[in-house]
Each structure stands twice: as C-alpha cells, then as structure tokens.
Amino acid sequence: MISTNFLAAEGTADAAAAGNPILNIIVFVAFIVGTMLIVTRVGKSGNKGASDFYTGGAQFSGTQNGLAIAGDYLSAASFLGIVGAIALTGYDGFLYSIGFFVAWLVALLLVAEPLRNVGKFTMADVLSFRLKQIPVRTAAAISTLAVTLFYLIAQMAGAGSLVAVLLNIHDKTQQSIVVGVVGIIMVAYVLIGGMKGTTYVQMIKAVLLVGAVIIMTLLIFFGVKGNFSQLLQNAMDMHAGSAYMAEKGYQAKDILEPGLKYGGSFTKQLDFVSLGLALVLGVAGLPHVLMRFYTVPTAKEARKSVTWAIILIGGFYLLTLVLGYGAAALVGPDRINAAPGGANAAAPLLAFELGGSIFMAVVSAVAFATVLAVVAGLAITASASVGQDLYQAVIRKGQATEAEQVRVSRITVIVLGVASIILGILAMGQNVAFLVSLAFAVAASANVPTILMSLFWKRFNTAGAVASMYTGVISSLVLIVFSPAVSGSKTSMIPSADFALFPLSSPGIVSIPLAFLAGIIATYIGKPDNFEDLAAEMEVRSLTGVGTEAAVDH
Template structure:
C-alpha cells in the first residue's frame, strides 16, 4: 500500500481511542438508564410490543425517524455519495420518496385494522393460521437482513474509531453490539426502545446539521465551491485512476450504475425496491400501533417525513463534503471502506472530540434500530405463530413475552454471524436488500388485503411465499453474495443472476403470485369480516373497542 495513504490513515482515522470509548460509555449508561426506567412499566404484552399505544403523534414521529434513520442512512449513504456522487444520492431519494407511498396507501388503514403486528391486518378477513405463519416468516427475513446491515455498520464504525484492521477484532465488535442489543430489548421492550429512538433522532439530526455547517466553513464557500472541490479531490485520487473516469463524473449519473446495460437495469431495480419497500417494512408498520388513534398515526408520519426529509437533504452535503475534504483514497483505505466516510468527515471538520460525539450518536443509532427490529420479529413469532397458530389464541401474555425473549436471543445470534460476513458491503446496499424483501413479500399482500375485496387466503399465502422465495433466491444467486470482490463470499462464485438488487423481478412476482393465487383459490366466504375490515380501514370505527378487547 502507498506509504502516504498509510500515514494519512494513521493520522486521521483513529482519533483518540480513550476519548471515543469514554463517550460511548456515557451514551450507553444514559440510554440503559432510560431503558431500565421504561422496563419497570413493561408488564403486559401490549407494553412490550407497542408501548401500550400511549405515544403522541409527535413522539411517534420522532421514534419512527429514529427507527428509520439507521446506520445505512448515516454511514452508508454518506459513503455512497462520497465515492459515487450522483448515483450514491439515489439511496437518499429512494428512502425519502418511499414515505409518500407509506403515507398515502398504508399508514391509516393499517392502524385502523391491526393491533400488534402486520399479520393482524393480513389475516383479518382470511384464514388465520396459514397467513400468520407466512407473514411471520417474511417479517423474520426482512428483520434479519436489516439487522445484518446494522451489525456491519457498527463493526465499520468502531473499527474506524479504534483503527482496527484485523477481521477477528472487527468480528468481536459486531458480537458486542449484538449482545448489547439483546439486553436493551429484553429489559425495556417497546417503551424503552421508543424513548431511545426519540433521543437518538434529535441527536442524529442535530449532529448532521452541525456537520453540514462545519463543512461549509471548512471549504469557505457554498454549494458551488463544495462541488468544485469534490471534483478536484476525485480527480487527484488513485481511485479515479483505477476506475478510469473523468473528474466531473462524480456530478453526473452513471458513475456506479451506468457502465453497462446490466448496471443501468440494476439502478432501476434498486430504485423500485427503495421506493416500495418502506410501506412493507414490519418494524416501521408496527410503529403505527404505538399511538392511540389513526389521526395520531397520520400525524406521526407527517412528523417523520419532515425530519427524515431534512436528514436526507443534508446527506448530500455530507457526502460531497467527504468527497472534497477526505477524498476517496482515505475513505477506501480506512477500516470499513465506504462506511467510514462520515466519521472521517467529522474528524476532518471538527476534530477528535467532535468525531467521538458523532460516532457515539451513530453507535446509538445502531442500537436503537436493531432493538426496534428485534422487537418486531419477536412479536411476530410470539403473537402470530406461538399464540395464534400453536396455541390457538390461548397463550397467556406472560408466555408470549417469554417466547419473544427467546426469539430476540436467537435472532441476535443469527444477525451477529451474518453481520460479520457482510462487513465489507456498503450498509446502505445491505438495507436495500431488506427493502426488496419487504416490497416483494409484504407490500403486495398488504395492498391486496386492504383494497381488493376478492382477495383470499390462497392469494395471500402465494403472494408472500412467491415474493419472499423469489427475492431470497435471486439474492443468493447475485454478485452481492458471491463472485465479486466485496461479496459475502468473495472467494466463491455461484452468481448466475446479474443484478445485485432483485426487486425488478421479485416485486412483480409477489403481485403476480397473489393475483393468480386468488383466481385459483377458493373464496373464504367471510363476507362479514371483509365488510368490517373495509369500514374499519377507511373510517376507524370499532378500532378502540377491538384494542380494549
């Protein structure tokens, strides 16, 4: 490796390890104290799953923002923009536009019909057991892929802070994050997690605003100066020479996805997954049950859109700021690669103390998001599979919470192992795979259930399994898993599907399977429930009574 790059890495990437660890410990102690306090009031299943439905729209909007603005949003997108410019910003656009789909089509009807989980909606007017099992399985895979991204992001973040290059120690970091996440969920449930997410959202948005201001101060100019400096830094980088592009390409479409026809199609597939995925994310949908009314659910989405929109606009400044002030060579040479752009930028514009604070906020981001994901997955297994399917609705709330705790531990261990394998991937891309699964398996079934009166159990099961299996199969056969230098298994090659993002094929497959399954399946003959679901989804009549019951 170039000795100049090594010297830069030594000088800039570590900061002060003692200070970094101290700030981490302060954040962990404060958030754990909040979780412990909330845990004292977590006594019933509704407290563990939805916080008792007691949060206001503003509070829930903050929590949704904290849930949604994950390590992928902060670490992955800044790195993607810094290295690929225009193409990297697609992630910000896709993640943000997706909320409009969620607001217009899903938020209020979902809150009106469900109680704890997504499967409550899908099975409302259909046969309970097959639909709940299918929905729980889809929830598990979406949550698992999302968790993998958070674990990989945590490993990259701490590796940069402590200048850890050895794979073994990076794996240890991911393991520690997983253990802390498990503890958070077991103690605090949804209430504790929600409070942590609200605080984290405020800190994260405040932190990126300060970073953006410091970027403009550092370059001594506005957007034109920022873009010019980013172009100049890229032109002088070894990365530009290796990739063979002109300096201005960072400002043009196609740097990452324009080289071949296949990459252009991959671009469309990725955008489709990002825009449609949010409306099918179980941990986001579950947030609508933490508010007392559908009006508050709608208000919480409005708050979330404002906060999330501000954040994603700022990622453009941070990404090009990292390109201009840090440069692709230092980013790629640091532990974590593209995921190191944000902490390196914080160090460049604010020094060691600021880097420690921003990194601690990012670390809290990982903890809050993985806790929310773990609760969602555990609720799905305990409520939809254990209680509704295995126990025919007779399981006590204590039994359901106990099964949830076991699920959290198992899911935490699985996400740690897979997160270690995925540490070389950009975490924004890893999250896009979770979005693809949600858009393929969950969204078609949700929309059919809410808006197609003829939709039946056969269609629901076919839609979920068709979208899920096709998406997982295409991911397994894609260059994201094997056959590429940054794949999960770089030394093997069984990739026969050319696209890294499977949404272009798997999302239509989910809709098609649901349609065909409905046509060939027998009607459920539950007209009364279908009529009740339609009235409730549109008006909210009967929701509070059902929840009280």
C-alpha cells in the same frame, strides 16, 4: 477553520485519521451507559404485558411517535452508508437518499393509516383480518423474520465498521468481536426496555442524529463560505488525484454526473431500476416501521406523528448530499477506502476533519446509538411476530397468556441476536446502504403485494395471500443468494466463491412482479373464504378508524 482547498496530504488511514482511540471509546461507552439507564428506568414503569412489550401500551403522543419513527427510519444506512456512497460515487450515491425518502411518502399515502386502523400488534393482524388466520399468520411471520434478519445484518455491519474506525481496528477477528458485542447490547436493550425503552432511545437519538448532521452541514458551508459550487469543485479536485478514480477509469467530473455506479452496461442500468423499485416500495412492507403506528392511541395522533417524521426525514436526506460531497472533498476516496469499514467510514472521518477527535467521538457515538435503537426496534418487531402470530395464533390457537407470549418473544430476541451477529460478520465489507436495500427488496416482494391486495381488492383470498408472500420471500432470497452481492466479486459477502447466476445485485425487478402475479393467479384458482362480513368491516375500519378491537378468530 476548514480549508477550501484541502487536498488530503495523508494518503492512507492511519491512527491519526481515527482520532484518539481512548477518547473515542470513553465517549462511546458514556453514550451506551446513558441510553441503557434510560431503557432500564423506562422498562421498570411497566413492561410485563404483551401490549407494553410490543407497542408501549399505545401511550405515546403523535410528536413522540414522530420522533421515534424518524429514529427508526434513519438507520445506519441513512447516515454511514449514504454519506459513503455519495463520497465515492457522487450523484448515483444520492439516489439512495431520494429512494429512501420517496419510499416513506409511498408508505404514508398507501398503507400507514389503514394498517393502523385495522391492526393491533403486528402486520399479520391486518393481513389475516378477513382471511384464514393460521396460514396467513404463518406466512406473515416468516416474511417478517426474513426482512428483519436482512435489516439486522446491515445494522450489525454498520456498527462493526463504526467501532473499527473509532478504535482503528483493521483486523477482521477483532472487528468480528465488535459485532458480537453490539449484538449482546442489542439483546439487553430489548429484554430490559421493550417497546417503551426502545421508543425513548429512538426519540433521543433522532434529535441527536439530526442535530449532528445539521452541525456538520453548517461547518462544511462555513469552510466554503456558503459556496456549494466551491464544495463540488473541491470534491472533484480530490477525486482527480485519487488512485480510486484511476483504478476505476473514471474522470473527476463523473462524481457530479449520473452513471458512476449504475451507468454503462444495460445490466447496471437494469440493476438501478431494480434498486429503485425496491427502495420506493420497500418501506410500505417494513414491519418495524409499520408497527410504529400501533404505539399511538388514535388515528389523529398517527397522522400527527407522520407530519413530524416527514419534516425530520426529509430534512435529513437533503443534508446527506452536503455531507457526502463534504466527505469527498475533505477526506477523499483513497482514505475512505483504506479505512476500516471502507465506504461506511466516510461519515466519522468527515466528523474528524470538521471538529477533531472529540467531535468525531460524539458523532460516532450518536451513530452507534442509531444502530442500537434501530436494531432494538427490529428485534421487537420480529419477537412480536413470533409471539403473537406463530405462538399465540398458530401453536396455542389463541389460548396463550400474555406472559407466555412475552416469554416466547424474549427467547426469539436472543436467537435473532445470535443469527444477526453471525451474518453481520460476513457482511462487514458491504456498504450498509446497499445491505438495507436488500432488506427493502425482500419487504417489497414479500409484504407489499399482499398488503395492497388485502386492503384494496375485495376478491383477494387466503390462497392468494399465502402464494404472494411465499413467492416474494423465496424468490427474493434465492435471487440474492445467487447475485453478485453474495459471491463473484471482491466486495461480495463471500469473495472467494463465485456462484452468481443472477446478474443483478437487487432482485426487486423480478421478485416484486412475481409476488403480485402469484397472488392474483392463486386468488382466482383458490376457493373463496366466504368472510364477506369481515371484508366489509375491514374496509370501514381501514378508511375510517371506526372500531378498536381485533377481529374474531376464524
């Protein structure tokens, strides 16, 4: 039974804090082998054509796709990052949960069904429907790769932190090797299973992850006899005696009040507004989430999948509040910060306190399956964009065979895996929830303005779309490179350097308006496309779902 006044006799993260490394790795490997068997078996059922590889042949039911959407969306950031953020910064950490969930509702109401009705394989199918194919598809592919790479960095960093905690690895070189192994396994998942295999793994891991979170929540409430106020008091007591809070100059009650992370100076408050914009608008521009709606056969099944996804996603984010404060009360900020992976270690360490080594190993294995499934989905999205948008539409002018497209997509997966491994190693010290917020910022800047104007503004033209996407991608990436996230502080990706010219960690408050402005100005300056018939067809299809074939090349 969990003590209600647990005050962490241990001040540092030692081997005991990580449970039994041998037991951990046994459970861990068992999960990997099990999911790989599923991927292999499903992949044999048909994974040679472009439709199979990209969308699983659009054969999944609404319930299956809803589980898969939840599996895609509930990434390492949702579990590892948010629990750690709440454990260390309390109320401000929970803002990530609110932002991620509200963002899903925005994506649902504004773009999900229209995109599904108009597109076939990728986001660019929609953006180029009534615009010129080559420039729009090229820009869309570049933005998709940028968003995907940032999202992959977060997942790789989360996986490295997770395994480092399980095996009690503090050495950076060994942690880097772990990230490399994760990248190799990810590539194998995609190459063997395609979208079918990835979807089944995502369905399974969504059920397991939500189940694990429910069990952990019940154990926490059992420990405090259902008294949530007692849990908050325990968290305050733990923070009161921590070196972490003393170093920051905070009081224990601050973890229950706004401002622990984003309070104080005007710059921090502005940074929070920028983060909020990125979170709320970002999901509507995440290619790997939007692509999920192409895996169901009808708009009715797409709406059904949304219902299931909302139930799972909403319930999950509500429970992260309990897990975060549970980690603050039972593990404490000092042990979390001292553990390999820092804030990302809060969830597995909480599982150890709640159920011992076996429970920790199981929860961590589920979290690792979460990382693999999300990473595989991201890789498929990027590979589809390169194969369908760049190779098929731009390079081969629509003359490539499906086998050629899939081959190019598989090569893309390998290249992307190598790049994400290298960048994931650099980002291992960052909270993965924050890293994902950067991906949201790039997506919100590069894709959302173009998607919204393409769907709802009849005058919008190719010049506007290209200007909006390139402005969003370039401005967000440049601002991130010159932000405190990359250099200038101990927690930066490059802590030894300082070229942080932009004061905010999240670029959304600047890059998102710039992308809208560029699209509007270029639309009025550029020449009309004269595709009025396609514009009318797109409007009808987006609103009604009538018509299933892609538009002709133009």
